[in-house]
Amino acid sequence: MELGESFHAVEILILLLLVLVAFFAVMANRLKVPYPIVLVIAGLVISFFPRMPRIPLDPNIVFVIFLPPLLYASAWSASLREFKRNGVVIGLLAFGLVAFTVWGVAVFSDHFITALDWKAGFLLGAVVATTDAIAATSIAKSIGLPRRIVDILEGESLLNDATGLLALEMGLGIILRGESPTVASGALRLLTLVVGGVVIGLLIGIVVGWLEKFIDDGPIELVVSLVVPYAAYIAGERAHASGVLAVVVCGLYLSRQSVNFFSPSVRLQVNGAWEALTFMLNGLVFVLIGLQLPYVLGGIRGKFGTGTLIFYGAVFTFVLILLRMMWVFPAVKIAEFLSNKCMGHKEEPLKKTEVFVVGWTGMRGVLALAAAISVPEVLGNGRPPETRNLIVFLAFCVILVTLVLQGLTLPALIRRLGLAGSPGMDPEEKEARKIVLSAAIHQLEEGRKIEGKGAEHLYDDILHRYRHKLAAIGGGGDGELEAVDTEAIFRLRRIMDQALQAERRTLIGLRDKGRIGDDVLRTMERELDLAYSRYEGGSVA
Known part of the structure; x- marks a missing residue:
């Protein structure tokens, strides 16, 4: 095939995948099912269509092309305050659970899967140990989890990508080079990964944050935001640290600082573009997972009976879910003790039903499949490739069950356990809105005193709307501002700007004092940006 024909085929293939993503995402919305589940099933079904182009999943594409922007987007939307508040339990899950899973899978494989020994089981455990940031976030948020x-x-x-990739590195070393890593060497390597990734991510974030002060152009800001996650990931990997952690830390830092260097119009442009980009990449990832079944079956067919494969896949997935449950309950208790007694936090303990949901929501995704596919065909000492193919097959089974079965049962489960999100505004957000609107009203009243009677009617008009909005929040309404029709539009814009700036300063102050999380700030910040863009465009709604 000539080069031009090859590019043409790739174009058609990408177009086909994007059309599939859009079509099945619409179906998911109609069915009220999280779109990752529908896309995985759709890819699975389409993979059996005759004459369907075979699309192998290159692990390098996942690690280098898909992973950095998706991790960056997840880190950008995370709340640093909540990250700190739940830091102990997150650490026990991201580090301790990965080690426990690798050990548990190694022991299980050695005793119950005849085709695998302890070494291959260790490698299999490393492949499936990490939950998927893409799957967990997109499914958990879409079904209304607390x-x-x-x-x-x-x-x-x-966080657990760093420990999972370290375990994968150790597992490959055991299989390929006969290495016997010690606890000390593993801890030292983990420390290098974590510290190196955090330092590199923070340095890149600081530099980019400084450069952002000189930029206020939407397209340029978008290009910069696209370059940053790749730069952080590559820098981390080249330094033999964790590129994943470098991206996460950089995203957390810049997200928190963005309130200072993004103008409202630029923030709207960049956020809108990133929403479309992450949806597209997420969609492609989940469709590609489903499309891998022919390759997985092609590698394993003929080596094991169908009944044996189904039995292995079902039992192994059950064991993996059980291992997570066994770790989560004591880990949460330990985390609560350390947080409340040793660190002075005053967090309400998680209910047993909430801990169960945390244990049940251990989604695996494309990262686990990419790790499995990255395992070499020959695992050392001429070991037969059946071992590698079985690892890929079992990883695929885990991904399919945790995404589809657990994902589909989660809505009913949280309703049954009484954990479904309550309708209406979050109490923290409601309180923040009251404080912010009160600050704007105070700013307007002070401005009316200074400007005197010449602009009194303008101030009275806007104050009326703000007070109405404040009263509506107290009563649970939306309190939308109505359009203002006046000839003194320039003065009105200036007054509105003062009010919105007072709201923004107060909102950032509440975030910086820890009274609200970054998620509440972003929700209200978007509304302020939209209000700013409306009156800048000629409306003062």
Whole structure:
């Protein structure tokens, strides 16, 4: 095939995948099912269509192309305050659970899967040990899980990639080179990964934050925001640290600082573009997972009986879920003790039902499949490739069950356990709105005193709307501002700007004092940006 024909085929293939993503995402919305589940099933079904182009999943594409921007977007939307509040339990899940899972899978494989020994089981455990940031965040948020559970799952999935990739590195060393890593060497390597990743991510974030002060152009800001996660990931990997942690730390830092260097119009442009980009990449990832079944079956077919494969897949997935449950309950208790007694935090303990949901929501995704596919065909000493193919097959089974079965049962489960999100405004957000609107009203009243009677009617008009909005929040209404029709539009814009600036300063102050999380700030900040863009464009609604 000539080069031009090859590019043409790739174009058609990408177009086909994007059309599939859009179509099945619409179906997911109609069915009220999280779109990752529908896309995985759709890819699975389509993979059996005759003459369907075969699309192998290159692990390098996942690690280098998909992973950095998706991790960056997840870190950008995370709340640093909640990350700190739940830091102990997140650490026990992101580090301790990965080690426990690798050990448990190694022991299970050695005793119950005849085709695998302890070494291959260790490698298999490393492949499936990490939860997927993409799957966990997109599914958990879409089904209305309680905010604290989402924060824990999000934090765990953002951090455990470093420990999982370290375990994969150790497992490959055991299989390929006959290495026998010690606890000390593993701890030292983990420390290098974590410290190096954090330092590199923070340095890149500081530099980019400084450069952002000189930029206020939407397209340029978008290009910069696209370059940053790749730069952080590559820098981390080149330094033999954790590129994943470098991206996460950089995203957390810049997200927190963005309130200072993004103008409202730029923030709207960049956020809108990133929402479209992350949806597209997420969609492609989940469709590609489903499309891998022919390759997985092709590698394993003929080596094991169908009944044996189904039995292995079902039992192994059950064991993996059980291992997570066994770790989560004591880990949460230990975390609560350390947080409340030793660190002085005053967090309400998680209910047993909430801990169960944390244990049940251990989604695996494309990262686990990419790790499995990255395992070499020959695992050392001429070991037969059946071992590698079985590892890929079992990883695929785990991904399919945790995404589809657990994902589909979660809505009913949280309703049954009484954990469904309550309708209406979050109490923290409601309180923040009251404080912010009161600050704007105070600013307007002071401005009316200074300007005197010449602008009194303008101030009275806007004050009326703000007071109405404040009263509506107290009564549970939306309190939308109505359009103002006046000839003194220039003066009105200036007055509105003062009020909105007072709201923004107060909002940032509440975030910086820890009274609200970054998620509440972003929700209200978007509304302020929209209000700013409306009156700048000629409306003062």
